[in-house]
Amino acid sequence: MSKLTGKTAIITGSSSGIGATIAEHLAAEGANVVVAARRKEELNAVVERINETGNKKAMAVVTDVSKQSDVEALVKKASEAFGPIDIYVNNAGLMERAAITDGNVDGWDRMIDVNIKGLLYGINSVLPQMKERSTGHIVNTASVSGHEVTKVSTVYSATKYAVRAISMGLEKELARSGVRVTNISPGMVETERNTERMPKDRKPLQTDDIARAVIYAVTQPDYVNVNEITVRPV
Template identity: 75%
Template sequence: MLKLTGKTAVITGASSGIGSSIAKHLAEEGANVVLAARRKEKLDALAEEINGIKQGQALAVETDVAQKADIDNLVQKAVGAFGKIDIFINNAGLVQNGAIRDGQVDKWDQMIDVNVKGVLYGINAVLPDMIKRSAGHIVNTDSVSGHEVTKTSGVYSATKYAVRAISMGLEKELARTGVRVTNISPGMVETERNSERLPNDRKPLQTDDIARAVVYAVAQPEHVNVNEITVRPV
């Protein structure tokens, strides 16, 4: 039997990269997946691909995580289609490097809206029902930039430190409720957005590497809570 048969997972930032790989791996384990992102055409293509495999079912919902109304709509459609949400993966993220002294306020606002407020909106939308059912799993995609800061990552790292803090605080809040929390911190991953920033001295991580870490965490027995996973290249 597949590990996640009968489960429903919502994945934000699912139109490409890590989010797309997470969705595929969860569906391969039998989960129904609700795909959320702003690029509807890519979501539809991914949903068609997953549905063609005929394991977990896929539903695409155009979503801007920085808009609370969009997140509420996403959750409503997921519940309407599959009855409940077992796993919510806050994967959508925005990377915009630059020194703080450059004063790029618009970029700061965008990163805070997506990386911090988007995560909180997702948690807020699904948590009451999870607590009511004494079951559920929230997975937040952080970054190694939430552990380390460079001279051009100050604001981005701050948003990812915030994701770690939210994850750690939420895990303590939810102790003994039956709701689990996992924080995933990927190192540099080879995606369409990172191709020019990859190091030349070692093999970069692939999106599937992160997806497998997510499957590992969410497929654990219900009494096991994997709180933190950091994935780095060798």
């Protein structure tokens, strides 16, 4: 039997890239997966790929995580389809021009809405049922930009520092509750959106590398809480 058989997982930002691969890996371990993002056609393609592997328990819910009502509807639909949520992966993220001197105020608002508020909406929507059941796992995708700041990443890094702070504080709030929290900080990963930006002097990270880190965290024994994983290229 696969390690996550009978478990239900929601993955935001999963129409492509890291999120889609996390969903595929969770499904391969037997989980019922609910993929959520704004792009309907891409979400449906992810569900189709998962179903082709033999796991028929996948569904797509179009969701804008910057809207609390969308996130609450996502959790409601997932719960109605598969039962209580065991794993919630806050993977939706947005990176725009982030130097303060650029004056990209609209972009800052969008990053804050998705990277911070969207994450909080997700946590808030599943936490009551997890606490009531004394079990559950929240996985937050931060970034190495939440550990280091460059001259072009200031605001983006600030949002990812916030993700790490929320993860660390939440883990302490939930100590001995049975609900686990993991923060994943990937380095730059080769995806369809940032292929041109990848360094040429070393092999870049792949989406599978991040998905395996998630699987490692969520398949530990119930008494083991993997709080922080940073994944960098060699």
